[in-house]
Amino acid sequence: MKLEAHNITKNFNSDSHNLQALGGVDLQVEAGDFVCLVGPSGCGKSTFLRIVAGLESPDGGQILFDGRPVTETGPERIMVFQEGALFPWLTVQDNVEFGLKMAGVPREQRSKIAKRYLDMMQLSKFAGYYTYQLSTGMKQRVAIARALVLDPDVLLMDEPFAALDEQTRNLLLVEMQLVWEKTKKTILFVTHNVEEAAVLGTKIAVFGSRPSVIKKEIANNLPRPRAGGDESLVPLKNMITAALRDPGVQN
Amino acid sequence: MKYLPHRILFYAGILIVWQLVFMAGVWPSNVFPSPYEVVEDIAYGITDGGLFYGIATSMWRLLVGLGIAITGGVILGVLMARVEVVNQTVGSLVLGLQSIPSIAWVPLAILWYGLSDAGIIFVVAIGAIFAVTINTYTGVKNIDPHYIEAARNMGARGMQLVFGVLLPAAFPYMIAGFKQGWAFAWRGVIGAELLFAFLGLGHLLYAARSLTDVSYVIAIMLVIMGIGLAVDGIVFKRVEHKVMSRWGLR
Numbered sequence: 414m415k416l417e418a419h420n421i422t423k424n425f426n427s428d429s430h431n432l433q434a435l436g437g438v439d440l441q442v443e444a445g446d447f448v449c450l451v452g453p454s455g456c457g458k459s460t461f462l463r464i465v466a467g468l469e470s471p472d473g474g475q476i477l478f479d480g481r482p483v484t485e486t487g488p489e490r491i492m493v494f495q496e497g498a499l500f501p502w503l504t505v506q507d508n509v510e511f512g513l514k515m516a517g518v519p520r521e522q523r524s525k526i527a528k529r530y531l532d533m534m535q536l537s538k539f540a541g542y543y544t545y546q547l548s549t550g551m552k553q554r555v556a557i558a559r560a561l562v563l564d565p566d567v568l569l570m571d572e573p574f575a576a577l578d579e580q581t582r583n584l585l586l587v588e589m590q591l592v593w594e595k596t597k598k599t600i601l602f603v604t605h606n607v608e609e610a611a612v613l614g615t616k617i618a619v620f621g622s623r624p625s626v627i628k629k630e631i632a633n634n635l636p637r638p639r640a641g642g643d644e645s646l647v648p649l650k651n652m653i654t655a656a657l658r659d660p661g662v663q664n
Numbered sequence: 665m666k667y668l669p670h671r672i673l674f675y676a677g678i679l680i681v682w683q684l685v686f687m688a689g690v691w692p693s694n695v696f697p698s699p700y701e702v703v704e705d706i707a708y709g710i711t712d713g714g715l716f717y718g719i720a721t722s723m724w725r726l727l728v729g730l731g732i733a734i735t736g737g738v739i740l741g742v743l744m745a746r747v748e749v750v751n752q753t754v755g756s757l758v759l760g761l762q763s764i765p766s767i768a769w770v771p772l773a774i775l776w777y778g779l780s781d782a783g784i785i786f787v788v789a790i791g792a793i794f795a796v797t798i799n800t801y802t803g804v805k806n807i808d809p810h811y812i813e814a815a816r817n818m819g820a821r822g823m824q825l826v827f828g829v830l831l832p833a834a835f836p837y838m839i840a841g842f843k844q845g846w847a848f849a850w851r852g853v854i855g856a857e858l859l860f861a862f863l864g865l866g867h868l869l870y871a872a873r874s875l876t877d878v879s880y881v882i883a884i885m886l887v888i889m890g891i892g893l894a895v896d897g898i899v900f901k902r903v904e905h906k907v908m909s910r911w912g913l914r
Contacts, residue, residue: 468813488819498810501911502832512818515828545912563818 414566414599416442416465420474422624423460434460436624437474442567447593447600449610450627451653452620458603461620462569465601466492478566488512491565495572497556499544505555506531506540512563530558533592550581557589561596570602574609583641586612590638607653611646612639619656629656697879705883714868715887722853722864725781729788730849734842737793741800741841742830755801758794766791766852770859784856784864791852792845799841803834836911843900850892 423435434457442448450458463469465476467486476483478490491512499508506527513523531537534554544552553573560568574582586609593600593613604610610617617631631652635645679699686698693701709715740758744751769787777783807830815829831838857866865888872880907913 466817468817486813486817488817490817492814492817494810494814496810498808498814500811500829500832502835511815511820511828515815515819515821515824543910545910559818 414444415477415479416440416567416599416601417477418461418465418474419477421461421464421471421476422473423457423464423469424472433624435464435471436626438625438627440618440627442599442601444599445597445615447602447613447615449614449617450601450603450620451607451610451617451657452605452625453622453657454605456620456622457625458620459571462492462571462601462603465567466490466569468492488516488563489566491560491563491568493553493556493560493568493570493573495575497544497552497573499552499555499559501544503543504540505536505542505544505547508544508555509536509559509562511559516563526562527558530561533561533595534558534588548581550577550585553577553585554588557592561592561598566599568598568600570600572603572605575604575606582609586641587638589613594637607650607657608641608646610653611649612641612643617649617653619653628659631656694876695878697882701879702882702886705877705880706887709868709880709883709887715884718863718865718868718884719887719891722857722866725784725857725864726788726849726853729785729853730792730845732785732789733792733845733849734796736789737796737841737845738800738831738838740793740797741838742804742826742834744797744801745804746830751801758797761790762794762798766848767855767859770856773856774860779860779862781862784853784860784862787856788849788852792849795844795848796838796841799837799844800834803837803841804830806837807833836907836913839900839904839907843896843904846895846900847892850888850895854888 418438418440421435421438422433425432425434438461440448450461452458460469464471465483467483467490470484483490500511503511506524509527509531510523513526518526528537531540534557536551536554536558539547539551539555544555547555556573574585577585590613592598600613602610602613611633614633617633618627619629619631620626621628631649633649635643635649639646682699686693686696690696706715709718740754744755744758766787769790770783773783773786777786811829811833812825815825820828853864854866854869857864858870859866861867861870865884869881869884869888872884
């Protein structure tokens with residue numbers, strides 16, 4: 414698996430003004446990378462993720478997935494939305510099985526695969542619940558399980574923990590690392606939270622603001638499991654914060 | 665049911681006033697019957713079977729007509745919401761046709777279908793279809809775009825998207841459309857039967873009027889009201905409540 418973004422540009426045009434959201438984003442992602450895209454709110458990092466997912470098309474440049482240009486959305490690049498986007502008319506079990514059902518996987522096999530990821534995300538007890546019966550943190554677990562069952566080559570996560578309270582978020586930061594280690598997934602993770610990026614990423618790509626480009630890439634080889642409050646993360650967090658603030662890096 | 669006692673008192677009050685007016689003898693009893701006579705007529709209609717036969721006939725026509733309206737209305741509504749050219753063309757016509765009361769279709773229905781079940785079913789269906797269409801359209805338009813994106817991302821295409829996401833996501837609105845459609849259909853079937861004079865509750869009403877049987881006219885009106893209340897309050901209320909809470913709208 415190899416994912417490349419070449420000079421991605423995107424404009425949002427309306428009658429009153431034209432806004433260049435992405436000003437030529439370049440990024441290389443190797444199999445097994447956990448890349449965190451950090452940047453201020455509204456810098457276009459989510460738009461970039463949506464382009465990688467094939468939910469939006471760029472105005473310039475292209476995304477290459479194993480050397481082939483991405484033109485459409487598909488289950489090899491699964492998105493986990495900020496609000497989860499779980500289907501309220503389905504139970505947790507059926508939500509998790511949704512993609513498999515679309516792919517025509519027979520029922521028995523579906524529930525076997527779903528069970529593995531429900532267990533992994535500690536959701537087994539809630540398989541029969543509807544989404545209105547779940548907390549926000551629980552919903553995000555379901556959304557992650559729903560993405561993992563499809564065994565995507567890349568997992569695209571769009572600020573999935575932004576709406577969570579501190580405690581739940583810390584818990585999910587730990588779990589996300591375990592999931593990544595267990596499944597060896599390649600992950601692109603968008604966040605505006607420096608700490609999240611430092612805890613999760615093997616590589617941190619710092620976005621500038623409009624028109625945004627990736628200002629700096631920082632490798633992160635600190636030992637895992639990492640947690641939000643770790644002393645060892647402090648220099649890295651300072652480095653990310655400095656890169657976010659530094660106007661000189663902007664080209 | 666905090667207000668159940670109030671409600672019982674209210675209806676008891678109506679009955680008492682009705683009985684008092686009757687006993688005062690302001691109008692002759694063949695013009696203003698007593699509550700007892702009306703109840704007697706309902707009981708007679710039940711034992712005689714005529715009332716059941718009328719209800720069954722009307723209900724059968726209504727269900728076929730409403731079934732057509734729901735099927736057609738949902739298809740039209742989804743198309744209007746997803747294909748802009750359909751919305752701009754068919755959609756504008758739907759808004760116009762919706763303003764025609766279903767009873768106004770009766771002359772056309774008689775000319776096209778004669779005095780037949782098909783004519784009445786036509787009136788029911790055409791009276792209900794646009795309410796279903798418009799509500800389905802609104803429902804599909806209001807779907808959180810993330811649902812559709814997530815489904816497409818997970819591989820849903822074409823009909824999978826329609827049945828897997830669009831319809832269930834729009835269902836809370838569609839239910840409101842079915843409820844409105846039912847109300848129009850119920851009014852439509854009774855109205856059409858009155859004018860077609862061809863079996864059903866509406867026809868019983870017409871026949872009772874011909875015989876100047878005021879108490880039977882009132883009896884049938886009460887039955888029509890009762891069925892309307894029962895379907896609204898039992899069937900739709902329950903479904904609506906369940907859907908709303910599951911979809912997290914309550």
